[in-house]
Amino acid sequence: MVKLKLALYWAATCGGCDVAVLDTNEKILDIVNIADIVFWPIAMDFKRHHVEAMEDKSIDVCLFNGAVRNSELEDMAKLLRAKSKTMVAFGSCACFGGIPSLANLTNRSEIFERAYVEAPSNVNPERVFPKTKTAVSEGELELPEFYDTVLALGQVVPVEYFVPGCPPPVDLILKVVDALATNQLPPPGATIAAEKTLCDECPRKKEEKRITKIYRPHEIIPDPERCLLEQGIICMGPATRGGCGARCIEANMPCRGCFGPPAGVYDQGAKMLSALASIYDVKDEKEIARMVEEIIDPAGTFYRFGMSTSLLQRKRM
Amino acid sequence: MEEFEPKIIAFLCNWCSYAGADLAGTSRIQYAPNVRVIRVMCSGRVDPTFVIKALRAGADGVLIGGCHFGDCHYIEGNYKTARRVALLKKLLGQLGIEEERVWLEWISAAEGSHFAQVINDITAKVKELGPFARQNNS
Ligand code: SF4
Ligand code: SF4
Ligand code: SF4
Ligand code: FES
Numbered sequence: 001m002v003k004l005k006l007a008l009y010w011a012a013t014c015g016g017c018d019v020a021v022l023d024t025n026e027k028i029l030d031i032v033n034i035a036d037i038v039f040w041p042i043a044m045d046f047k048r049h050h051v052e053a054m055e056d057k058s059i060d061v062c063l064f065n066g067a068v069r070n071s072e073l074e075d076m077a078k079l080l081r082a083k084s085k086t087m088v089a090f091g092s093c094a095c096f097g098g099i100p101s102l103a104n105l106t107n108r109s110e111i112f113e114r115a116y117v118e119a120p121s122n123v124n125p126e127r128v129f130p131k132t133k134t135a136v137s138e139g140e141l142e143l144p145e146f147y148d149t150v151l152a153l154g155q156v157v158p159v160e161y162f163v164p165g166c167p168p169p170v171d172l173i174l175k176v177v178d179a180l181a182t183n184q185l186p187p188p189g190a191t192i193a194a195e196k197t198l199c200d201e202c203p204r205k206k207e208e209k210r211i212t213k214i215y216r217p218h219e220i221i222p223d224p225e226r227c228l229l230e231q232g233i234i235c236m237g238p239a240t241r242g243g244c245g246a247r248c249i250e251a252n253m254p255c256r257g258c259f260g261p262p263a264g265v266y267d268q269g270a271k272m273l274s275a276l277a278s279i280y281d282v283k284d285e286k287e288i289a290r291m292v293e294e295i296i297d298p299a300g301t302f303y304r305f306g307m308s309t310s311l312l313q314r315k316r317m
Numbered sequence: 318m319e320e321f322e323p324k325i326i327a328f329l330c331n332w333c334s335y336a337g338a339d340l341a342g343t344s345r346i347q348y349a350p351n352v353r354v355i356r357v358m359c360s361g362r363v364d365p366t367f368v369i370k371a372l373r374a375g376a377d378g379v380l381i382g383g384c385h386f387g388d389c390h391y392i393e394g395n396y397k398t399a400r401r402v403a404l405l406k407k408l409l410g411q412l413g414i415e416e417e418r419v420w421l422e423w424i425s426a427a428e429g430s431h432f433a434q435v436i437n438d439i440t441a442k443v444k445e446l447g448p449f450a451r452q453n454n455s
Contacts, residue, residue: 105411105412265366266366266370267365267366267369267370269408270364270365270366270368270369270405271364271366273365273401273404273405273408274364274365274366274401276404277397277400277401277403277404278397278400278401280400282400283386283396285399288399288400288403289403291400291403291404292403292404292407295404295407297411298404298407298408298411299408299411299412300411302408311366311369311370311373312369312372312373312412312414314412315411315412315413316412316413316414317413
């Protein structure tokens with residue numbers, strides 16, 4: 001069998017997605033059996049110019065993790081797209097913007113102000129900020145342009161497959177590898193996970209119970225058998241795609257929503273808001289106001305992994 | 318420059334608010350022409366996604382009209398709506414969207430003039446706020 005040519009790249013990422021590939025342990029040998037890795041910055045010493053020298057479409061599959069937050073990452077996404085037959089958005093950051101896309105609740109100048117002036121470890125009375133071009137005696141230095149808006153991979157280049165998860169679970173990664181090896185990938189555009197919600201595959205008992213108070217996970221010891229949402233803990237299950245094996249739920253922790261919205265749901269946050277307001281059973285205005293107060297950070301909670309691909313995408317500028 | 322004419326999307330429940338709008342019409346009450354009505358069976362059918370989608374698709378303001386408390390044809394639909402809209406306003410606020418762009422009003426089938434008043438009020442308020450222009454990077 002001719003080996004596949006595989007590239008892996010990290011953009012705006014925490015590195016966890018690359019580590020998840022390494023977490024396949026001895027199975028990584030299966031990957032190496034079916035594929036030659038031609039580019040993988042975390043593990044191998046290939047540089048960008050090596051990729052530039054490759055022929056267009058000469059990489060079979062590119063697993064791209066991380067969001068796109070500056071011009072360098074956008075260039076890399078476009079370069080790898082041109083060189084790859086199949087582009088896979090790997091992990092929640094690439095699929096939906098992920099945790100980095102929470103930065104869409106602010107903007108570049110606020111972020112710079114915080115990072116280069118306000119942060120307690122800074123001494124920056126001249127207010128020096130990174131610039132795309134800086135003249136020095138040796139010539140001109142360049143930095144990538146930092147964007148106001150963090151983007152998901154699919155908002156920059158066409159993507160064939162989406163593998164969600166922060167990071168994607170090992171068995172899902174192996175499923176992808178297996179599909180690649182046996183040439184049994186689903187039709188392009190597919191998300192490699194379940195179609196339905198996490199609640200659908202969650203083993204917990206649902207009793208259609210209403211709630212009248214929200215608890216943060218550290219405030220109560222939840223019953224390990226019963227639905228967390230019905231115990232007042234915000235669990236994103238009703239608005240989140242299944243396919244992770246309910247791994248947080250198994251650890252008695254609520255789902256944070258890292259698999260993104262299920263098939264047919266346009267906006268994960270709006271869906272969750274709807275579910276939560278439905279199950280919260282209060283009627284008079286004062287109590288409704290209390291409910292609103294208890295849900296401390298709706299945008300950050302309901303769009304934790306997906307501001308970029310949410311319908312409104314970012315805070316208004 | 319021409320005066321800004323806001324686009325208002327109104328989701329009205331079939332049993333009360335839509336009938337109220339109908340009454341405003343048959344009674345020939347004049348009101349601002351900025352509203353586009355979408356009839357739903359109950360205000361509880363208005364998924365917050367609809368509101369966000371309306372804004373995204375070019376609406377400058379959104380009205381949700383339902384039956385007064387105690388009058389919902391499906392008993393509890395409007396309470397659910399009240400909770401959703403309250404929480405939605407907090408969420409939209411975090412996204413820099415003024416809360417006066419989204420209105421929830423209880424309008425009965427007998428309240429044709431109240432309907433007209435609400436439409437005039439929301440139109441005036443949203444006019445004051447200006448267009449809901451939204452730039453996207455994608
Ligand atoms: S999806 Fe999660 S694990 Fe992967 S890069 Fe983003 S933050 Fe890290
Ligand atoms: S809300 Fe959470 S705990 Fe409840 S069924 Fe859904 S996934 Fe399971
Ligand atoms: S339970 Fe939710 S947050 Fe946890 S891995 Fe699954 S989808 Fe992600
Ligand atoms: S039927 Fe009018 S609000 Fe439910």
